[in-house]
Amino acid sequence: MVNFFANGSDPPFHRRAHTIDEENGLDPSFHRQAHTTDKEVCVVLVLLFTWAHLPYAPPSKAELLDCTTNSPWCTTSRNRNQLKPNLLRNPTRHHHRHTSDSPHHPLDPLTIQEINKVRSILSSHELFKSSPYALHSVVLEEPEKPLVLCWKKGDPLLPRKASVIARANGKSHVLTVDLQTSQVIRHATDSLSGYPTMTIEDMTTATWAPLASAKFNRTIIERGIDLTDLACLPISTGWFGKSEEKRRLIKVQCYSMKDTANFYMRPIEGLTVLVDMDTRAVVEISDKGRNIPIPKAANTDYRYSAQNIYPELKLLNPISIEQPKGPSFTIEDEHTVKWANWEFHLKPDPRAGVIISRAMVRDPDSGELRNVMYKGFTSELFVPYMDPTDAWYFKTYMDAGEYGFGLQAMPLDPLNDCPRNAYYMDGVFAAADGKPYVRSNMVCVFESYAGDIGWRHSESPITGMEIREVRPKVTLVVRMAASVANYDYIMDWEFQTDGLIRIKVGLSGILMVKGSPYVNMNQVTGQENLHGTLLSENVIGVIHDHYVTFCLDMDVDGSDNSFVKVDIQRQQTSPGESPRRSYLKATRNVAKTEKDAQIKLKLYDPSEFHVINPSKLTRVGNPVGYKVVPGGTAASLLDLDDPPQKRGAFTNNQIWVTPYNRTEQWAGGLFVYQSQGEDTLAVWSERDRPIENKDIVLWYTLGFHHVPCQEDFPIMPTVSSSFDLKPVNFFESNPILRMPPNVEKDLPICKPAASA
């Protein structure tokens, strides 16, 4: 183990800094001290590390990663060649073979070599020698936050550790593997309910399990479906009581893929197979929909190759975002993105999808990089369907913790998922057997210009001044698209030069539909509950909600921040005070404890929500801050005691603020699968810990109610919602005041490719 004790002193924080198995993570005394004497602590820590840090030794023999010989989940880009011209322009050209990658930054994800080393270390561990096992997660165990904050480029890398979640001996294990010492330095089994995120092997295996059942095969054939036309989906069971306890269960429902790639539109309604994920045994078959026809294949296929394109279809002329001098961003050491006034660390993650860390923005006056957010990521999703019947009630997905939001992020399609100027980043993940694999083109980074305006002003003839000053708005987008079976989530982190970060969720993909005997609404009596919309003959799009909860560890000019509710309230004037009877007044209320920051948004009782640094003031004395600007909001209306809502209780409020705790990252709990809701953000927040002038974490939930409509059939046009993190008295003044306007001579000269 790394030894921190170098100079005989024994400050209280040293003891804890590398023992991370307490539930509350870092000892608060460490943090307090780190804040008050930042520089000294950093010097001490750096000395300690220099002394203690063993040079990182790459494995003597570079192992070659080959998609064909490693994991089946390894993906390659089908359009790799299309990327070349653009990547050549990019000074940080992307390496697509990751076998020789090495970490450069304390937050860099595990490399192929490191994942292989973890596997090798674990293979000699007691636990994994004695029984079959599956690794559900192998990711970097991030170093303690104060160490990362001290680290600067050029410093020796912080000790590399892996955090492993494994199933073995019928239990879930959480292990920390020290890559320097090749030892397992922590091993815990969790006592709470719930299971780890499924492996892709779990999901795939489940889809085939029903075929082992003669009863299942018989009912499929009796419904007139050829077994070779069968497509089945693994559906998380949720938790509804004792029957979901003490074994890992999954429900499998099937579709006919005859005559369409869009089998989702051809459900074999009412047939649900309960499978034990560990034994692969069929536990129960519920077969209630035999009277419901399987909807027709006609008009369901969405692939371009399957369309009848009428010659009269009017096509748009080609349109493209062009940057003849190349993009303005660079990506250093594979993960550090630098663009305009922004700098941040970006990595793919199997559970969160994308993690943004150490987001800093350059002050236009001092030129300094200033901290904005230590870490931001999609913490959990909650997608309850609104049909209480047998084949539907359990559909209350938590896509990050159950399926792995990053695991489901497929390679992006160049020129369509991202524009031509995009840079693509691969994910390197571990399969259930511990073997690394590459998810290529999983994340893209690009500059966007939609023709929008950064700021403007014209003078009018009233003043007679000849002024027209306008600045174009260019942004940097980080994008991922996760296809969690039928649904596609497009996740954007958009950085603006004015300091704003927009976090946008786009919903597309394919609806989860229900087979129905109805072919027309005239067969439906007024009072009947369809639980959705008749989209096509025999197809009902079932009503559902989407909640996407973001963990935003804000560090506004330092870690110790406060959450301020700026309440906007009507103030009545006193008689004779003013011809006005009323006006609005903004009152600042600093949240003292967590319960002060459990926020339900109210249109008629509005507030702004600031994260400020109370010890850093602007020149005229306002505390520097960022505010969360809510958007696209829907609230969960389910009964608070409904089992799905207890598990998804992190959606009980739109905003929460918690004190930083490195174990509190996953809003639905670390082990979400079949969990009972004991480890959610709502439970943590009820502790009502102090949050004033502390290292605090902001949580925001974007919500959507989705009542399907026919336009969503057979594939949904994207619906988007977003919220913003926006500087509020963070800068002394408009940070893009000095930005130049566009002029003709800087813009490209283009010609159609066909005439080239």
Add this chain to the structure above:
Amino acid sequence: MVNFFANGSDPPFHRRAHTIDEENGLDPSFHRQAHTTDKEVCVVLVLLFTWAHLPYAPPSKAELLDCTTNSPWCTTSRNRNQLKPNLLRNPTRHHHRHTSDSPHHPLDPLTIQEINKVRSILSSHELFKSSPYALHSVVLEEPEKPLVLCWKKGDPLLPRKASVIARANGKSHVLTVDLQTSQVIRHATDSLSGYPTMTIEDMTTATWAPLASAKFNRTIIERGIDLTDLACLPISTGWFGKSEEKRRLIKVQCYSMKDTANFYMRPIEGLTVLVDMDTRAVVEISDKGRNIPIPKAANTDYRYSAQNIYPELKLLNPISIEQPKGPSFTIEDEHTVKWANWEFHLKPDPRAGVIISRAMVRDPDSGELRNVMYKGFTSELFVPYMDPTDAWYFKTYMDAGEYGFGLQAMPLDPLNDCPRNAYYMDGVFAAADGKPYVRSNMVCVFESYAGDIGWRHSESPITGMEIREVRPKVTLVVRMAASVANYDYIMDWEFQTDGLIRIKVGLSGILMVKGSPYVNMNQVTGQENLHGTLLSENVIGVIHDHYVTFCLDMDVDGSDNSFVKVDIQRQQTSPGESPRRSYLKATRNVAKTEKDAQIKLKLYDPSEFHVINPSKLTRVGNPVGYKVVPGGTAASLLDLDDPPQKRGAFTNNQIWVTPYNRTEQWAGGLFVYQSQGEDTLAVWSERDRPIENKDIVLWYTLGFHHVPCQEDFPIMPTVSSSFDLKPVNFFESNPILRMPPNVEKDLPICKPAASA
């Protein structure tokens, strides 16, 4: 006068069709008949028009419009040359001299020749011979809606009429001028409170009026300001009681423009001059801010030419939306925009800014153009400031009705206000003396591609299918930017190929600030009410709201529509019914009368808001519809009895629905200036008229609470909000299913201009 009586028949609607001076506009019997027998009525009407229509005779001598000899409000583009390359590519090349323009469509705005003709007709009218007068509005009087709906390209043009609002003899007059017969066919004086929209001459004159007062000049000099450094603004007074009755008043406040173009940041605080707009007399001077210093000029100028650009400023590489084969839209006859599956009529308007009419979308299956919206425009704005003190209480702007939202729309800045592929449209308006003038480049139309995704789906390794289908999202934007003195409003109508219309308001420009003795917040005691934020030394950004109310005359597949509230409510399950305790159910409630459609949005009691055509069903029996999708919502919290809120009562709800009535267009009333609120949308709606299966009009208000922050100084980065009109069971299925993906070979080949 045009005679409709051609064939001896005397159907009840003929009598009314061209007599439009009833408050309720069209006789309901006309409309009913027009709907039930659309085709016959159209045939009859066309025959009548053919018979009655005199060929439109252009004036014998084409008058040349010259900016220098006509109106001072005439504007030219300073960047005209920059437009050329792009316009040449555009098949509908823009004519920038409008002297020979002639109308082609019944809704085309008045041409220069027509405005000149109106002036000539009025000059011989009794009213204008006998006294000095000012024309406050000269616009097309749109033909009756059923006539416009019947009209097809190639048909003779409908009779052209002008609607004129004039001040003469101390009264406001509303006149209809028939351009065929050269007669004034209607003349009314309005009995309600309020005055017409100010002319630009009113505003300009007011700013100079205080200089006639020795007292005013003395106080300016005593405050140390050179009179040549003075810049004054005309501020609408609002209405607060008797003192604002029976004469047209305006308040003038002044600023020092010494050492900065941004005089708005240098208020001469507390000095308010009340001016009679008709006599130009100074009525009253309130001088209460002598102890408040004028804020410094340093760091207030926002012009690029005034910036110190540090050499280390990192600039972005050029970025541009490129369409080497040109834009995909055409503009026929100057005003009909055709793009992808959309077609609509577009015109600048002095009050509304931009009017979209006859928006139709092509059905992908039948190929037919289907009606969506008859007319959509910004009806009114309400911008109350939240400071009840003497120099601020009255700032409760209604920018469309008081200042003219279109009158304040200055020429757009090519390459910055709109991207390179934009087409620019000029406005042709009338000055107070009736002379036409051209507001060049007032509106732009362009295709936007931000790198977003129209729809997508990938299959994951779970199903093992190799599918990745993604379609890029390209939209068409119609943009205008109004600079109402300090503030800039960017108004976008964005049309999507999936049938969605996004209406977006961007706020930029310059804050209205208050001078203050404070230079630092440490001088402010906790309880003190600043009414805003200290932005810089001696500068307070005062809290204010923005409400932008849109009139949306939806005609979903025809004029007779219903408004349906689809309520999303929790449904508890019965004991034993389901492992679930609750789910959400959507219940459709058709609004019978206006009060059923007075909607306050509620996060915890949500609904969807559909405008449907109850007599047009999809194949599976859903009524076709469009829904309004609220966004960026803030509600006015002022006391309902506060005079500003009575005048701005159209913001009392976020959504309203009224029966179509051609006189109910302006949500704050026709005469908003100093109005008392007797003619607002709220008053109309209280009549509680039937709205089920009628020609209905939807009203939506976008709201913003703006608590200023230092980033808004000295000019504000754009803040945007939007709402959508979205097809809901309007199409049988996804209307962009057959759209092709982007492929490399279609995209342009570009090089930097510098190397050209």
